Every structure is written in structure tokens, then in C-alpha cells.
Amino acid sequence: MTTAAWMEALLAAPLAGAVIALISGRRAAALVGVVTAFATAAASIALAFAVSRSGVLRYAVGGWGRPLGIDLYVDGLAAVMVAITGVVGACISVCAAGYFAPKPTHADLPSDKHDRAWLYWPLWLMLWGGMNALYLSADLFNIYVTQELIGLSGIGLIALAGGSAISAALRYLLLALAGSLLYIVGVELLYAGYATLDLQQLRDRIDANPSTFAAAALMTAGLLAKSALFPLHFWLPPAHGHAPVPVSAALSALVIKTGFYLVVRLWLHVLPGLAWAHLATLLGVLGAAAVFWGGVQALMQERLKMMVAYSTVAQVGYLFMLFPVASVPEALPGALLLAASHAAAKAALFMCAGSVLAVYGHDRIRSINGIGTRMPLTAVAFALSGISLIGLPPSGGFAGKWLLISAAFAAGAWWWAAIIVLGGLLSAVYLLRALAFAFLEPPIAGFGRAPWGMEATSLVLAFIAVGLNFAARPLSELLNAGAG
Amino acid sequence: MTTPIVYASAGVAMLCIALFGFLTARHVLRRILALNIVGSGVFMMLVALAARPDPPDPIPHALVMTGIVVGVCVTALALALLRRMFADEGSARLPEDREFG
Numbered sequence: 414m415t416t417a418a419w420m421e422a423l424l425a426a427p428l429a430g431a432v433i434a435l436i437s438g439r440r441a442a443a444l445v446g447v448v449t450a451f452a453t454a455a456a457s458i459a460l461a462f463a464v465s466r467s468g469v470l471r472y473a474v475g476g477w478g479r480p481l482g483i484d485l486y487v488d489g490l491a492a493v494m495v496a497i498t499g500v501v502g503a504c505i506s507v508c509a510a511g512y513f514a515p516k517p518t519h520a521d522l523p524s525d526k527h528d529r530a531w532l533y534w535p536l537w538l539m540l541w542g543g544m545n546a547l548y549l550s551a552d553l554f555n556i557y558v559t560q561e562l563i564g565l566s567g568i569g570l571i572a573l574a575g576g577s578a579i580s581a582a583l584r585y586l587l588l589a590l591a592g593s594l595l596y597i598v599g600v601e602l603l604y605a606g607y608a609t610l611d612l613q614q615l616r617d618r619i620d621a622n623p624s625t626f627a628a629a630a631l632m633t634a635g636l637l638a639k640s641a642l643f644p645l646h647f648w649l650p651p652a653h654g655h656a657p658v659p660v661s662a663a664l665s666a667l668v669i670k671t672g673f674y675l676v677v678r679l680w681l682h683v684l685p686g687l688a689w690a691h692l693a694t695l696l697g698v699l700g701a702a703a704v705f706w707g708g709v710q711a712l713m714q715e716r717l718k719m720m721v722a723y724s725t726v727a728q729v730g731y732l733f734m735l736f737p738v739a740s741v742p743e744a745l746p747g748a749l750l751l752a753a754s755h756a757a758a759k760a761a762l763f764m765c766a767g768s769v770l771a772v773y774g775h776d777r778i779r780s781i782n783g784i785g786t787r788m789p790l791t792a793v794a795f796a797l798s799g800i801s802l803i804g805l806p807p808s809g810g811f812a813g814k815w816l817l818i819s820a821a822f823a824a825g826a827w828w829w830a831a832i833i834v835l836g837g838l839l840s841a842v843y844l845l846r847a848l849a850f851a852f853l854e855p856p857i858a859g860f861g862r863a864p865w866g867m868e869a870t871s872l873v874l875a876f877i878a879v880g881l882n883f884a885a886r887p888l889s890e891l892l893n894a895g896a897g
Numbered sequence: 898m899t900t901p902i903v904y905a906s907a908g909v910a911m912l913c914i915a916l917f918g919f920l921t922a923r924h925v926l927r928r929i930l931a932l933n934i935v936g937s938g939v940f941m942m943l944v945a946l947a948a949r950p951d952p953p954d955p956i957p958h959a960l961v962m963t964g965i966v967v968g969v970c971v972t973a974l975a976l977a978l979l980r981r982m983f984a985d986e987g988s989a990r991l992p993e994d995r996e997f998g
Contacts (some may be wrong), residue, residue: 554960565974574986586971
């Protein structure tokens with residue numbers, strides 16, 4: 414199959430799966446969901462191979478072409494993001510098949526909500542289709558539509574948990590809507606100036622005038638709100654901390670990255686001609702602030718899930734430290750590797766928290782004694798994903814941070830490297846604190862049985878996060894295949 | 898001043914007023930309404946953009962249509978969530994805004 418066919422499959426499979434899961438109802442939704450998930454994941458990996466073999470592709474769906482038709486576009490960057498989404502998405506689907514199974518076993522999903530739990534599948538597949546469409550979009554307006562698709566299905570997924578998740582979903586919705594409107598005002602200004610919405614045409618026509626800067630600033634502000642960069646992170650911990658476990662994993666691991674990807678796409682691919690050093694520094698400073706603020710807040714959390722959610726605030730910060738050093742070639746592969754290993758490690762950590770919730774009936778960090786002996790798989794998964802988040806070798810987090818730190822030195826800006834190292838220490842403190850309680854003896858008597866599906870998936874994801882240590886070279890090659 | 902400029906300026910004014918409303922309102926229904934007005938301002942700017950001698954530019958029209966559909970969906974979902982929150986918690990404000998009565 415060709416690159417174009419894989420792109421079509423990546424959009425058609427999850428969206429069709431969502432509709433089929435919805436009409437097949439409670440009994441068959443999970444089956445449809447898991448089958449679709451594996452098909453989509455396979456197509457994601459196939460797309461990465463196709464792009465590394467035959468390079469960038471622009472594809473006019475239905476032969477209509479711009480400006481009124483919808484074009485798809487894939488390069489190395491888009492292929493990397495789609496592949497991350499595919500692999501982590503498949504693992505999340507396996508975990509969800511157990512989590513949303515007919516027998517309610519989870520303390521954070523009340524039994525009265527369980528009648529509607531199968532609705533997870535159509536919403537999750539819709540979310541996945543939206544993310545794929547966002548990465549493969551060739552123009553600014555389609556990106557807006559796909560962001561709304563992601564937002565709407567993500568909000569529905571958060572609300573599945575009921576209770577305090579409803580207000581968290583509502584807060585997320587208000588913020589996402591405001592962010593989209595800022596983004597669309599920026600799109601308007603660009604269209605007024607250059608009479609095109611197409612990313613490539615914009616790149617060719619762009620010139621540095623105040624209106625372009627205003628447009629870029631508005632769009633960036635909207636996107637930062639969605640990627641929860643400090644100080645616009647306040648909506649994230651309640652939403653990710655109160656959602657059902659597979660939903661928290663999907664939102665924290667994958668959805669957050671869509672905003673980051675769009676900022677990268679906008680500044681590094683569409684507007685590279687603008688002199689934007691001050692803005693890049695600002696993004697880096699906000700990222701550094703996020704690393705510290707998220708780390709300190711994570712350290713102060715009482716609940717494991719909330720700690721993991723605040724850790725996302727910190728990890729998003731590292732990604733944005735890419736921008737001040739983006740002129741160095743290692744910087745982008747480093748940030749993407751960090752994004753990939755965060756996706757795997759964070760999904761694994763949320764699943765560990767979910768397993769703890771299932772066995773102990775709570776996730777208070779101070780009373781999770783004995784996880785090490787009662788749930789060895791979860792303890793190992795927690796420790797391995799912790800290694801990657803802290804950035805200890807060997808792990809994807811280490812390789813990504815290494816590349817970013819080398820980029821910082823190459824750019825003559827050692828202070829970014831210092832912040833990355835200090836941030837790693839901070840994450841070591843909060844992760845090891847939780848891990849220390851986990852290995853305290855004697856074990857506290859638990860109530861539930863360890864959900865083996867969730868434990869096994871978290872272990873697989875943790876191994877992926879560690880194994881990404883060796884992914885730096887293939888990832889750079891794939892990115893360069895896109896640049897050709 | 899030409900007609901498109903009047904429309905575009907009115908759109909900008911609506912956007913700014915409604916954005917102020919969104920940032921200052923505490924009742925979630927007011928915030929949803931404010932965001933709808935922001936949306937209307939944005940669409941009015943887009944319609945003004947489409948004005949050219951003959952024929953008008955079709956692309957902004959297509960964008961406005963899509964934008965309206967998306968806006969209706971998001972508003973419906975927001976209202977449904979607001980009703981649920983009010984039924985469960987007895988308040989139409991987000992938890993952090995409640996202590997002010």
C-alpha cells in the first residue's frame with residue numbers, strides 16, 4: 414500500500430470504528446474498539462515506514478485540491494506523532510477493555526456510571542481519529558476542526574467518570590473553546606494577509622509585518638492553553654486527575670502533545686522566516702517555570718493520580734524548552750523523543766495508579782504500603798516509567814534530555830541545560846517519595862484483585878519508555894526523510 | 898469608511914466586549930453566552946473578509962458555516978454539562994468560584 418492509502422486508513426478506520434461501536438451497542442463496543450485500535454496502530458507504524466522510504470507526501474482527498482478541497486500532508490514530524498499516538502493508543506485500548514468491562518471493579522468509576530461505560534469506545538475512537546486528522550492536516554482551518562473534534566470527544570470522556578469530573582470537564586471545555594476562538598482569530602488575520610490557509614503556501618508567502626506577528630501570537634496563545642503550558646495549566650490536574658484511568662492516560666500522554674505539535678508546526682515550519690527570538694525565549698521561560706511549578710505541586714499531592722497529573726504540567730515544560738534552542742539540529746529530535754517517552758511513561762503511570770486504586774480502593778500516597786510485594790508488576794512498571802520521567806539512563810527520557818542538553822550547549826545557552834538537570838532532580842524527588850511508600854512493609858490489606866490487563870499494559874508501556882533510549886537515530890532519520 | 902470595514906470593526910468590538918465578559922463572569926451560563934458572542938464577533942470579521950467586488954470570496958463563507966456548526970455542538974455539550982453539574986452540586990459556578998456566594 415502507498416503512503417496515501419495509509420493516510421486514508423488512519424482517518425477512516427478510527428472514525429468508522431467509532432460509528433460502528435456506537436451502533437453495535439453495549440455488548441460489542443469493546444470488541445469493535447480493540448479491533449479498530451490494533452488496525453489503526455498497525456496503519457500508524459506502516460505510515461512511518463512508508464514515509465521513511467518514500468518521503469513527504471501531499472495528497473488531495475477525492476482529487477479536489479486546495480483551496481476548497483481537503484488536502485492531507487505527511488512529513489517526518491507528522492509521521493512520528495502519528496506513530497506515537499498509534500502505539501500508545503493501542504496499549505490504552507487494551508487497558509480500557511479490562512477497565513470498562515461489564516463487572517465494575519474500580520473505585521473511581523461508580524457502579525451507576527457503569528451502564529454507560531461502553532460509550533467510552535465511540536468517544537475514544539473519535540478522539541483518536543481527530544488526533545490523526547490533526548497531524549495529517551495540510552491547512553489551518555482543518556486543524557481548527559480537528560482540534561474541536563479532539564476537544565469534544567475528550568470532554569465527553571472526562572465526563573464519563575461523573576461526580577467531580579463534571580466540573581473539571583466543564584472547565585476544560587470553557588478553556589478549550591476560548592483557546593480555539595483565539596486560534597481562529599489568528600487564522601483570520603493570516604487569511605486576510607495572505608489569502609491562503611494552506612501551510613505550504615503560507616510558508617512561501619509569509620513576511621514579517623505586525624499583522625503576521627499578531628496572528629501568530631493569538632494562535633500560539635490559544636495553543637498554549639490547550640497544551641497546558643504554565644500558567645495556563647490550571648485546568649489540567651483536575652481534568653486528568655478525575656477522569657477514568659484510560660482517559661487520563663490518553664489525555665495526558667497524547668492529547669496534550671497535539672498543542673505542542675501545532676506550536677512546533679507553526680513556528681518551525683510555517684513561520685521560520687520571522688525573527689522570533691524573544692518569543693522563543695518566552696516559551697522557554699514558561700517551560701522552565703512549568704518544570705518547577707509542576708514539580709513542586711506534584712511533590713505536595715496526597716493522591717497518586719493527582720501527582721501523576723501535576724507531573725504532566727512539569728513534563729510539558731521540557732518540551733517547550735525546545736524553542737530557544739530550536740536552531741540546533743539535535744533539538745527537535747530530542748524534544749520529540751522526550752514527547753514519545755513521556756507519552757509511554759505517563760500512560761504507564763496512570764495505569765499504575767489505576768491498578769493501585771483497584772486493589773486498595775484509594776490512591777493516597779501515604780497509605781500504599783506493600784505494593785512492592787502485593788503487586789510486583791505494577792511496582793516494576795512504576796519504577797521503570799519513573800526512570801524515564803526522571804531521565805536516568807537507559808531510557809527514552811534520558812536520550813531525549815541528552816539531545817536537548819547538547820542542543821543547549823551547542824546554542825551557547827547552558828542555563829537551559831541546568832534547568833533540565835534540576836527539573837530531573839525534582840521529578841526524582843516526587844517519584845521516589847511515592848515509590849518509597851510503595852515499598853514500605855507491612856502491606857496494608859487491600860480489597861480488590863489486581864486487574865492483570867492494566868498491570869500488564871503498564872509494564873509494556875514502561876518497557877517502551879525505557880526502550881526508546883535506542884530510538885534517537887531512527888527518529889532523526891525519519892524526521893530527515895520528511896525534510897527532503 | 899466602507900461597509901466591510903464597519904462589519905469588521907463591529908466584529909472586533911463584539912469580540913473584545915465578550916472576551917471581557919468571559920474573563921470576568923463567574924456564572925457558567927454567562928461564560929458560555931460570552932463565548933458564543935466571541936464566536937459571533939469572529940464570524941462577523943470573517944464575513945467582512947469575504948467582501949470583494951465580484952464575486953465574494955467563498956472560502957470565508959465555508960469557514961463561517963463550519964464554525965457555526967462547531968459552535969452549536971460545543972454550546973450544546975457545555976449546557977448539558979452545566980445542567981449535570983447544577984443537578985449534582987447545586988451550583989452553576991465552577992468549584993473555585995463558589996465561596997463568593
